[in-house]
Amino acid sequence: xxxxxxxxxxxxxxxxxTVVITPLFSRGVSVAxxxxxxxxxxxxxxxLDPDVSADISYKGYEVGRCMYGTFLGIIGRLAExxxxxxxxxxxxxxxYGKGGVADWATLCGALNGAAAAIYxxxxxxxxxxxELFGWFQQEKxxxxxxxxxxxxxxxxxxxxxLCHVSVSRWCKVSKFKAFSKEREERCARLTAxxxxxxxxxxxxxxxxxxxxxxxxxxxxxxxxACHDKGGTLENTRGKMDCSPCHFNxxxxxxxx
Amino acid sequence: xxxxxxxxxxxxxxxxxTVVITPLFSRGVSVAxxxxxxxxxxxxxxxLDPDVSADISYKGYEVGRCMYGTFLGIIGRLAExxxxxxxxxxxxxxxYGKGGVADWATLCGALNGAAAAIYxxxxxxxxxxxELFGWFQQEKxxxxxxxxxxxxxxxxxxxxxLCHVSVSRWCKVSKFKAFSKEREERCARLTAxxxxxxxxxxxxxxxxxxxxxxxxxxxxxxxxACHDKGGTLENTRGKMDCSPCHFNxxxxxxxx
Numbered sequence: 001x002x003x004x005x006x007x008x009x010x011x012x013x014x015x016x017x018t019v020v021i022t023p024l025f026s027r028g029v030s031v032a033x034x035x036x037x038x039x040x041x042x043x044x045x046x047x048l049d050p051d052v053s054a055d056i057s058y059k060g061y062e063v064g065r066c067m068y069g070t071f072l073g074i075i076g077r078l079a080e081x082x083x084x085x086x087x088x089x090x091x092x093x094x095x096y097g098k099g100g101v102a103d104w105a106t107l108c109g110a111l112n113g114a115a116a117a118i119y120x121x122x123x124x125x126x127x128x129x130x131e132l133f134g135w136f137q138q139e140k141x142x143x144x145x146x147x148x149x150x151x152x153x154x155x156x157x158x159x160x161x162l163c164h165v166s167v168s169r170w171c172k173v174s175k176f177k178a179f180s181k182e183r184e185e186r187c188a189r190l191t192a193x194x195x196x197x198x199x200x201x202x203x204x205x206x207x208x209x210x211x212x213x214x215x216x217x218x219x220x221x222x223x224x225a226c227h228d229k230g231g232t233l234e235n236t237r238g239k240m241d242c243s244p245c246h247f248n249x250x251x252x253x254x255x256x
Numbered sequence: 257x258x259x260x261x262x263x264x265x266x267x268x269x270x271x272x273x274t275v276v277i278t279p280l281f282s283r284g285v286s287v288a289x290x291x292x293x294x295x296x297x298x299x300x301x302x303x304l305d306p307d308v309s310a311d312i313s314y315k316g317y318e319v320g321r322c323m324y325g326t327f328l329g330i331i332g333r334l335a336e337x338x339x340x341x342x343x344x345x346x347x348x349x350x351x352y353g354k355g356g357v358a359d360w361a362t363l364c365g366a367l368n369g370a371a372a373a374i375y376x377x378x379x380x381x382x383x384x385x386x387e388l389f390g391w392f393q394q395e396k397x398x399x400x401x402x403x404x405x406x407x408x409x410x411x412x413x414x415x416x417x418l419c420h421v422s423v424s425r426w427c428k429v430s431k432f433k434a435f436s437k438e439r440e441e442r443c444a445r446l447t448a449x450x451x452x453x454x455x456x457x458x459x460x461x462x463x464x465x466x467x468x469x470x471x472x473x474x475x476x477x478x479x480x481a482c483h484d485k486g487g488t489l490e491n492t493r494g495k496m497d498c499s500p501c502h503f504n505x506x507x508x509x510x511x512x
Contacts, residue, residue, distance in 0.1 A: 041348045088344050092297045096375035100363075102385040105494025106417050107362040119352035129358040161362050162418075168492045177490040234433040236424045238361025245501045 043085055045121035046078065047206055050199035053077050054144055057195035061188040066109030067097025067116075069188070073195035074117035074202070100163030108163045110187075110194040111136060118198060127212060128201045130239065133161050134214025135197055137241050142189035144196070153186050159244045169244075219243060299341055301377035302334065303462055306455035309333050310400055313451035317444040322365030323353025323372075325444070329451035330373035330458070356419030364419045366443075366450040367392060374454060383468060384457045386495065389417050390470030391453055393497050398445030400452070409442050415500045425500075475499060 057073030064072070071094045079086035094116070096102060097109035114132060119125045140155040156173040158166035167178055167187075176182040204210035216224070216239055223242045226233050313329030320328070327350045335342035350372070352358060353365035370388060375381045396411040412429040414422035423434055423443075432438040460466035472480070472495055479498045482489050 041346060043346065085346070089346070090297060090299065090341070090376060093372055093376040096371045096381065096385070100494060101368070101371050101417075102382045102389075102495075103493065104385075104389055104417060104496055105492070106496065107357060107368075112357070112363075112368070115352045115357050116349060120346060120349040125352065126358045129352070129360075133358075133360055161357075161360060164492055164494045164496065171491040178493045179485045179490060229435045234435060235427040236361070236420055237359065237434045238356060238420045239358075240360055240362065240420065248504055248506075250504075 042119070042121050042123050042125075043078075045202055045206055046081065047203050048074065048077055048199045050196040050203070053199045054192040054196040058144060058146060058188055058192040061191045064092065064095040065098035066187055066191045067113035068092070068094040068109075069191035070110045070113035070195045070198065071117050073192070074114070074198055075120060078121070105164035105167065106162060108136070108158075108161055108166055108194075110191045111161055114194050114198040118202065122202060122205060124205065127210070128198075128205060131201055131210075131212045131214055132194070132197055133239070134212075134216070136161060136194065138214060138217075142186055142193050144189040144192035146189070151185065153182065153189055159241055161240060165244050217241065298375070298377050298379050298381075299334075301458055301462055302337065303459050304330065304333055304455045306452040306459070309455045310448040310452040314400060314402060314444055314448040317447045320348065320351040321354035322443055322447045323369035324348070324350040324365075325447035326366045326369035326451045326454065327373050329448070330370070330454055331376060334377070361420035361423065362418060364392070364414075364417055364422055364450075366447045367417055370450050370454040374458065378458060378461060380461065383466070384454075384461060387457055387466075387468045387470055388450070388453055389495070390468075390472070392417060392450065394470060394473075397449050398442055400445040400448035402445070407441065409438065409445055415497055417496060421500050473497065 053073040056077055057069040060072035060076070061069040068091065072091060075086055075089060076091060079089070094113055097107075097112040100106040100109060101112070111133060115125075115129050118128050118132070122128055137159055138157065140157055142153055142155055154170075154174040156170040158169055160166055160169075167183065170176075170183065170186055171178055174182065174186070176186075201210060220239075220241055220243075223246075225231055227236045228234065229237070309329040312333055313325040316328035316332070317325040324347065328347060331342055331345060332347060335345070350369055353363075353368040356362040356365060357368070367389060371381075371385050374384050374388070378384055393415055394413065396413055398409055398411055410426075410430040412426040414425055416422055416425075423439065426432075426439065426442055427434055430438065430442070432442075457466065476495075476497055476499075479502070481487055483492045484490065485493070
C-alpha cells in the first residue's frame with residue numbers, strides 16, 4: 001500500500017518530536033542527508049526552581065529580550081541541568097518574539113516564549129497556558145526585584161496579553177515613556193515574573209497539584225455567549241479580555 | 257579574571273546557536289550531561305520552491321494547525337532537503353501557536369511560525385518580517401487553491417496581524433461562522449499563502465533582490481508621530497495598523 005505524504009505527516013506529527021518529512025515524499029527534488037531520528041515528544045520535564053529560572057530570564061533579557069528570556073529560563077535551565085535534547089535547541093531563534101515579534105507589539109514576547117516552552121515539555125499544555133495568560137492579564141506586574149538593584153518599578157495591570165496594550169497601560173500608570181530605560185527594566189522584570197509563574201505551574205502539573213484559579217472572567221464570558229463558539233453570532237474566537245479594545249460598543253449593540 | 261554568568265550568556269548569545277548555559281554557572285545545582293556544541297547561527301538558508309513549501313504547509317495545517325504549518329513549510333522543507341541541523345528541531349512544539357496561541361486569538365499563528373522560521377535562517381530577519389506582516393495586513397487572503405478542491409473560499413483583508421481581528425473580518429465578509437469548516441479551510445489556505453510569501457521573501461534576500469513594498473501606511477505613521485518613539489507622548493510601541501481598534505478616538509483626541 002502506498003503511503004501518501006499526508007499520511008506520513010500525520011503519522012510523524014503524532015508520534016515523533018523531530019523532523020516530519022522524509023525522502024519518501026521529496027518529489028525527487030532532494031534526499032535528506034541524515035536519517036530521521038524521532039525522539040519522544042514532549043521532551044521530559046523535571047522540577048525547576050522558579051527563582052533560579054526567573055534570574056536566568058532576567059539576565060537573558062539583556063541578550064535577546066522577552067521571548068528569548070522566558071524560553072531560556074525554562075528550556076535553557078533544563079539544558080543546563082540535563083544536556084540533550086534541550087541543548088540542541090537553537091535558542092537564538094527566540095529573539096524573534098522581542099517586543100511582540102520584531103517590535104510589532106502583537107503578543108507579549110514573554111508569553112510567547114513561555115507558551116512555546118510549555119508546549120515543548122508538557123503533554124497537557126493548554127490549561128497551563130490558559131492559567132498563565134489569565135494570570136498575566138489580571139495581576140499587577142512586575143513583581144521581580146533583582147538582587148543588585150534598589151530601583152523601584154511601578155507595577156500595572158496589563159488587562160491584555162498584547163505587548164502594545166501592556167506597555168501603554170504601564171506608561172499611563174508609571175508616567176514613563178515607551179522607549180525609556182525604565183520601560184526596558186519593567187519588561188526585563190516582567191520576563192522574570194512570567195518565567196517564575198510558568199515554572200510554578202509546570203511544577204504543579206508534574207506533582208498533579210495544578211488547579212487553575214484564573215478562569216475567563218465573567219464579563220468576557222458574557223461577550224463570548226453571543227460572539228464565540230455556539231453563540232448566535234459566532235463571529236469571533238479567542239480567550240482574550242475583550243474590554244480593553246471594545247470599551248465603546250456603540251449604539252447598535254444591544255444593552256448589556 | 258572570573259567570567260560572570262552574564263558575560264557567558266552574552267558571549268554565547270552572540271556567538272552560538274545552540275545552548276547558552278554552561279556548567280560554569282550552574283550554581284552547583286547540576287552539571288550538563290553533554291558538552292555544549294555551538295553551531296553557526298542563523299542556520300543556512302537555501303532557495304526554496306515557494307509552491308512546494310505552500311503545499312507542505314497546507315497539509316501540515318491538518319496535523320498541527322497554523323503555526324506548525326508555516327514552520328513546517330520552511331524549516332521542515334529544509335530538513336527534507338538537507339537533513340541536519342533542520343531535522344533536529346522539535347517541530348511539534350510549534351503547535352502552541354494554533355489559533356493565536358492555544359486558541360487565545362492573539363497573534364495569527366501562521367505569522368508566528370513564519371517569523372520564527374525567518375529568524376532561524378536569516379541574518380537580517382526584521383525587514384523580512386516587516387514586509388510579511390505588512391503584506392498580510394493589506395492583501396486579500398486566502399489566495400491558495402488546493403489542487404484537489406474546487407471549493408471557493410471568499411478572501412478578505414485582515415487589516416491586522418491578530419488572529420481575532422483577521423477571523424472576525426473574514427466572518428463578516430464571508431458570512432460563515434468562526435468555528436465553521438469553511439473558516440478552518442480559510443485558515444489552512446492562508447497558512448499556505450503566508451509560507452509562499454515567506455519563501456519568496458527569503459529567496460529574494462538570498463539573491464540580494466529584496467525590496468520592501470509594504471511600508472507602514474501613512475495613517476499609521478500619523479499616529480506614531482505623537483505616540484511612538486520620539487513623539488511628544490511616546491506612550492506606545494509597535495508597527496500594527498492602529499485603525500481596526502482605534503476607529504473611535506473620542507472627543508478628547510485632537511482633530512486629525
